[in-house]
Amino acid sequence: MKILELCLSPNLGGLELYVEKCINELKKDNEVLSVLKSGGLLASRSDEFVGFEKAFHNLPIFSAGKLAKIIDDFEAEVIHIHWSKDLFLAVLAKLRSKRKPKIVYTRQMEIPAEKKGAYHNFVYSHVDLMLTITKNLEGEAKRYLPESFSSKVEALYYGVEEPEKLLSEEERDSTRSKYGFSKDDYVVGLIGRIEETKGQYLLVDALADLPDLKSLIVGRAMEEEYLVGLKQEAKQMCGDRVVFEDFVNNPGEIMECCDLVLLATKNETFGLVLAEAMLHKTPIIGSNKGGVPEIVGDDESRGLFFESQDSQDLKEKILFAYENQDLMNEKMERAYTFAKEEFNYDNHYKKLNKIFRKLS
Numbered sequence: 240m241k242i243l244e245l246c247l248s249p250n251l252g253g254l255e256l257y258v259e260k261c262i263n264e265l266k267k268d269n270e271v272l273s274v275l276k277s278g279g280l281l282a283s284r285s286d287e288f289v290g291f292e293k294a295f296h297n298l299p300i301f302s303a304g305k306l307a308k309i310i311d312d313f314e315a316e317v318i319h320i321h322w323s324k325d326l327f328l329a330v331l332a333k334l335r336s337k338r339k340p341k342i343v344y345t346r347q348m349e350i351p352a353e354k355k356g357a358y359h360n361f362v363y364s365h366v367d368l369m370l371t372i373t374k375n376l377e378g379e380a381k382r383y384l385p386e387s388f389s390s391k392v393e394a395l396y397y398g399v400e401e402p403e404k405l406l407s408e409e410e411r412d413s414t415r416s417k418y419g420f421s422k423d424d425y426v427v428g429l430i431g432r433i434e435e436t437k438g439q440y441l442l443v444d445a446l447a448d449l450p451d452l453k454s455l456i457v458g459r460a461m462e463e464e465y466l467v468g469l470k471q472e473a474k475q476m477c478g479d480r481v482v483f484e485d486f487v488n489n490p491g492e493i494m495e496c497c498d499l500v501l502l503a504t505k506n507e508t509f510g511l512v513l514a515e516a517m518l519h520k521t522p523i524i525g526s527n528k529g530g531v532p533e534i535v536g537d538d539e540s541r542g543l544f545f546e547s548q549d550s551q552d553l554k555e556k557i558l559f560a561y562e563n564q565d566l567m568n569e570k571m572e573r574a575y576t577f578a579k580e581e582f583n584y585d586n587h588y589k590k591l592n593k594i595f596r597k598l599s
Contacts, residue, residue, distance in 0.1 A: 240269045240595060243315040243340070245306075245329060247291060248322045251280035252432070253511055254347050257397065258321050259284065264588040269595075272313045274306070293328065303331035310336040316599045317341045323348065330365045341367040341598045345395075349508050349529060350379045355386075363388040367598055370395045370591075372509045373530030395594075398587025399514045401579065406495045414496040418455055418482050425452050425561050428497030428521075430490050430512050431504075433460040438503030438526070439469055444550035445557055447476035452561060457493055459486040494519045499560050499567070502531065505547055510534050517541070517578035522567040524556055541574035543567075 242265055246258040258281060265271050275282040277290035289309060294301040310318065310332060318340050320329050329342055344366055363385050369392045371377040377394040384392070406414065412422050420426050427446070431437050439456055446454055454477075460466035466483075473481040487493060490512075494500050500516035502525040510531045513523045517534075523542035525531040535542040543560060546552040560567050 240599060241272070241314055241316045242269050242595060243272045243274060243310060243313060243318045245274045245318055245320045245325055246281060246322055247274075247276040247279070247293065247325050247328075248281065249276050249279040251284075254321055255281045257345070257347065260398075261319065261588075261591070265592065268592055270313075272309070272315065274309060299328045300331060303328055303335050306332035307335035310340060311338050314338060315340045317343055317595050319343050319345065319595075321345050321347065326366070327362055330362050333365060341595075343368045343370065343595065343598065345370045345372070346376060346380065347372050347508060349376065349506060350383045353383045355384065360385045360387070363391075367391065368393070368594070370594070372397055373533050375530045375533060376508055395590060396581055396587070397509060397511060397514065398584035399511070399518060399578065399582040400584045401518045402491050405520060406492060411496050414492055418484065418496070419479075420453060420455075420482075420496070425499075426497045427452060427454045427499045427501055427557060428457065428494060429454065429501045429503060430457045430493060431502075433458045433466050433469070434462065435465055436505055438505065438548070440472065441503045441548070441550045441553055442501060443469065443473045443476055443481060445554035446480060448554055449558060449561070450480075452557065453480045453482070455482050455484065455493065455497060457484045457487060457490070491515060491519045494521045497521055498564070499524060499557065501553075501557075502526065503553070504529075507531055513542070514578055514582050517571070517574040518582070520571055520575050522560060522571045523574065524553075524560060536573075536577075540570065541577055542570055 244262050248255055262271055262273050273288035274291050275288045277292045282288055293299050315338060318329050333342055346369055369380055371380055371394050374394045377392055380392045381389040429439055429442050442454055446452060494516045500521050500523050502510050502513050506528040508529050510525055513525050513534050516523050525535055525544050526547035527544040528547040531544060535544050543556045545556045
C-alpha cells in the first residue's frame, strides 16, 4: 500500500516524534513517502523525505497544486496527516489530485471549541477518518465537529515502546547518585518541556511544605526567562531539594530512579510520560483533566490524580503517595499490566495498517 505521511510542522515534540515513528513502522509493510517541512526539525532527523514549503499559509491553493502532483506521482492511496494546520492543504490537494486518496487525520491535541460552520463542514466532508489518541478526545470530536462527521471518528491509543529491561537495584542507585540523591531519598520526577503550561511551578510550590521529599525536573526550556525564575523560586522555597536536568535521550532511566512520576500539565490530551512511566514500573500522579483519568483510571486504580492547577491538592496527593508506598506499588503493578495491553507498540501499528487497508 502507498501511504503519504504529511507533516509541515517546524517543531519537534510528541506530535512530530509520533510522525517519525509512523514513517519508520509503516514502511515495514508499505511504500511510504514522507512530505515534511523544508528546514524543519523533523526533516533534520530524516534520511528520505520530500521537502515542502507552503506558498501562502492562509490560502494554500498554489501549494495544493504542488502537493497534488506529489500525490499523483507517488500514486498515494492514503494521506496520513497529524498537524491541524495541514488539514485544509491536504483537502485541497486531494480535490486537485487525480488519485483522490483517502485522508486519515490523527488528532493529538484537544479541540477547544465548536467547529461546525461552513468552512469546517466543507473540510471534514473530505476527511475519511479521524483517529483520536484517547476516548476523551474522541468524545470532544463528536461533540464539537460537524454531526455528519461523528461516524468517522474513533480512538486509537498511542503505541508506547516497552523497555527491553528495567534497571537493576545497583544501576538505579548509581543513576540516583548522579543527581545527588541517596538510596533512601523519596524523589518526585517531572519530565517534559520546561514551560509554564507543564506546571513545574506547581511541584515547587507543593514541595515547599514537604521537607522530607526531593524532586528531579527534566526537560528543555522553551523560554530561558521562565527557567531562571523557576530555579530561583525552587532555591528560595526548597533549598537544594529540587534538581534540574536538561533534555535527556533516556527518560526511562530517569523515571526508574524516581519514586513517583508526575504530570502536572493543566489539560494533557494523552499523557505519554505517564504511559511510559507505567511501563518502567514507576508509580504515577497526574492532573484530573484531559485524557489523564483514562490512564490513571477514574477510580485511581492505577495511580493518583490531583485537581488541575491546585498546588495544595497536589501536595496532599504527593504526601499520600509518600506515606502509602505499598499501596502505590500495588497501583503500579496494575498500571504496568494495563499499559502492556492498551499501549502495546506493535499492536498499535498493526491496527493502523488494518485501518488503512480497510479504507482503501
